[in-house]
Every structure is written in C-alpha cells, then in structure tokens.
Amino acid sequence: MEKALLVSIQIKTDKHHWRIEDISSELEELAVSAGAEVAGNIICICDKATANYLIGKGKVEEIGFIANEEGVDTIIFSHDLSGTQQRNLEESLGRKTIDRTQLILDIFSRRAKSPEGKMQVELALLQYLLPRLVGKGIVLSRLGGGIGTRGPGETKLEIDRRQVRKRIAKLKADLEAFRLHRLTTHKKRKGNNLPLVALIGYTSAGKSTLLNRLTSASQATSERLFTTLDPLSKSFQLPNGQNIIISDTVGFLHELPHHLIEAFKATLEELREADLLIHVLDMADQRIHQHNQAVESVLDELGLQDKPTLVVLNKMDLVLDRSWLQVYKNEFSDPIAISAKTGEKMETLIERIEKYFSSLMLSLKIIIPHKRMELVNLFYRQAKVNKIDYLQEGISISLEIPRELFSRISQDKDIKIIC
Ligand SMILES: Nc1nc2c(ncn2[C@@H]2O[C@H](COP(=O)(O)OP(=O)(O)OP(=O)(O)O)[C@@H](O)[C@H]2O)c(=O)[nH]1
Ligand SMILES: [Mg+2]
Helix, strand or coil, X not given: CEEEEEEEEEECCCCCXXXXXXXXXXXXXXXXXXXEEEXXXXXXXXXXXXXXXXXXXXXXXXXXXXXXXXXXXXXXXXXXXXXXXXXXXXXXXXXXXEEHHHHHHHHHHHHCCCHHHHHHHHHHHHHHHHHHCCCCEEECCCCCCCCCCCCCCCCCCEEEHHHHHHHXXXXXXXXXHHHHHXXXXXXXXXXXXXXXXXXXXXXXXXXXXXXXXXXXXXXXXXXXXXXCCCCEEXXXXXXXXXXXXXXXXXXXXXXXXXXXXXXXXXXXXXXHHCCEEEXXXXXXXXXXXXXXXHHHHHHHHCCCCCXXXXXXXXXXXXXXXXXXXXXXXXXXXXXXXXXXXXXXXXXXHHHHHHHHHHXXXXXXXXXXXXXXXXXXXXXXXXCEEEEEEEECCEEEEEEEEEHHHHHHHCCCCXXXXXX
C-alpha cells in the first residue's frame, strides 16, 4: 500500500474556503479512497500563496523532514498546484507530490468501468496534463508510480503535446457519438412517457443505497468516495400504480475539478431530462451545509437550479439526537428524513414522490369512439385508467392523465370530455 503524507492547506487570500478541519478530513477520505495509507496530515495555514512552492520554504522543509521520518512514498496537497510549484516541491521533497485534482482524477480512473466512463476520465486527465507538459514531453509516471501517475489508457511513459491534442480531439468525437446514441434512447423513453426521478447529491450521501432500497437494484455502495461513476436507471411502481424511472448517477464534490465536470457533462446533462430531482444529503455528516452548497453550485453550473427538487436527509439512523431533525427542517426546504440503510421513513419519501406526480395529473372522464382503440392503449401506457366502460355510444374512460399528455391530445376532436 502506498504511504502518503497529506498537507491540508488554507490560504487566507483564497475567496471561498472551507474550515481547515473540513478540508483536512475530506482530503483524508479522498486519499483512502485512492488506496493510500495515510501516514499523517499536516495543517498549513498561509497568508498568501507563493509562486514557487505555494507555501513558505520553511514549511516545505518541515514537510520534507516528516516525510523522511515516516518514510512516505507520496505527498498530497489539498490545494491545486501549478506545474512549476509541483516540480519545485517534488525536487525539494524528493518524492512524488500531487495535488487534490490529481488525487480525484486518480480515484475516477480506478472506478471507471464502462467504455464511456473510461473515455470521460481519460479526457479529463489529458486536459489536466496538457498545460503541464514541459518542453516537448512529460514523464507521466514520475517518481515511484502509483497514485496520481496512472497514465491515460496505455502505459506509455512519454507523450508529447501534439499527440495529446490529437487524442483529446478523438475522445471528444467518440464521446459525442455516445451522447447522440443516448439521445435516441431518451427519445424511446420519452415515448413511454415515464416520469424520471434523478438521485443527486454529494459523493457518499447514500444515493446508490437509496436506489437499491427503492428498486431492489444491486448498485455497488461503499464508504469510499465516488463509488458510482456510471448512471443506472431502474423502474419503480408507486403505490397508486404509476410507473416511474429512478436514476442514480455520479456524486458531486466541492470544487470538483473543472475538467471532470466538463468531461462528465454528457452524463450530468441527463439530469436535464429529469422531471424531479431527489437531493440526498448525509445528515450525519457535520459538513452537511458545505455539501449542500457544493451540490447547489454544480446544479447552477449545469443550469438546473430551477428543477423541482425534494431534499432527503439520509442516514437518520446515525443521528441519535433527533432534535437535529427540527433544526434541519427549518434550514432546508421541506426535507424528508430517512434511512436508506434501515428503510426508516421510506414510505414517507414514496408518498411525497407520489404526491408530486399526482399534482401534475388531471382527473377526467371522457368518451372516445370505438374505432380509436389506440387511445385506450396510450392511456394504459401513459396515464392511470381508473374505470373503463364499453358503451353503445363509445368507450367511457375515467382516468388520471399527466397534464402534459393531456395538452398534447386535447385538440383531438374524437375525445369528448364529460367532466
Ligand atoms: N448508517 C447509514 N449508512 C448509510 C445510509 N445510506 C448509505 N449509507 C452508507 O454510506 C456509504 C455510501 O453510500 P452509497 O450509497 O455508496 O453513497 P453514494 O451517494 O451512492 O456515493 P457515490 O456513489 O460515491 O457518489 C455506504 O457505506 C452506505 O452503506 C444510511 O441511511 N445509514
Ligand atoms: Mg453511488
């Protein structure tokens, strides 16, 4: 196992910053998720960043000393490093030195399974590397190999700028082909008109556990960050008989590297198709507000801030002091506290989902001519038929129909509305 020394940094002149304890605990979770053994976590609060080493020279020496004492393989900085800073630090410390972005990219490379996921990660990795290529080429696998040095795709150690650009263009074209293919699948789904509910939230909030609980899917779950990279959709029947699709997707993180958001945009854009978002928050995590904010800012970036959203406070089984429930009720908009693990309050969540979709339905009684049987089929597929009578004068149907479907067919002269 690779032994890593973590350096958690807060720079006072940085605009948005988390509390240093939160930066440091998240860095540790990320390092463990990348398979590192954490030898120590050094806190470093600086007034301003320096161009050569990011932090002061004295602090670099202190880190070097501890790294020698502990015999670590790798040093991981919580703050992004420029190419120059990284090279200087590596030289001074005599060890592979990586930043948070590389660490996250590393986790993503490990987790990517589908061909599309792999391409997205490789694209993000190459875009991160491109401005860091020195001279003609870069040695990808620097000192020691391991975390943060995984080459994209092949194990070639040296790549040059032109090759990288060519590869980036190829990956973009291939990902576009995936996107187009996905659009046709979506059209098919829209043809079925099943409402789509998307589970979103910070990594490790419990989205996949919730999908499994609701739909008996067998999506992998774990306490490591970014367990899920590939989206998965499952159908689910609400107690009133309405079928919906629930989908699980990649988790969010604060300051998610921009290249990753770019590369995963196609996956994340699927959220645009959703009729309802379920924002899963881990209520047992002290960083709940920071997580909430991070998710909101990714949603903003994707232009999804106005999507109808249900806030779910998950892991209530871990919160022994239930007075927190009241506190959070006032802080989040009408949240539902549940435990995806034990199943507690699952029925309340299902009820709320059902209520949301019912509010989008119209209750009607109509009569259609016998020759329009295809409408009956359509209603069985896309609406909820409560009663159907085959009368002399036509087919009488009492149904609940999505407003959107109704407005599409309301011009049909064969449909007579009784009430
Ligand atoms: N105690 C408790 N643990 C939970 C609950 N829901 C999820 N977990 C645990 O939290 C960890 C993360 O759960 P996942 O379902 O993998 O989280 P996720 O949101 O899908 O995470 P990513 O795929 O990494 O974005 C796992 O170890 C789950 O067992 C819950 O209600 N209570
Ligand atoms: Mg997951």
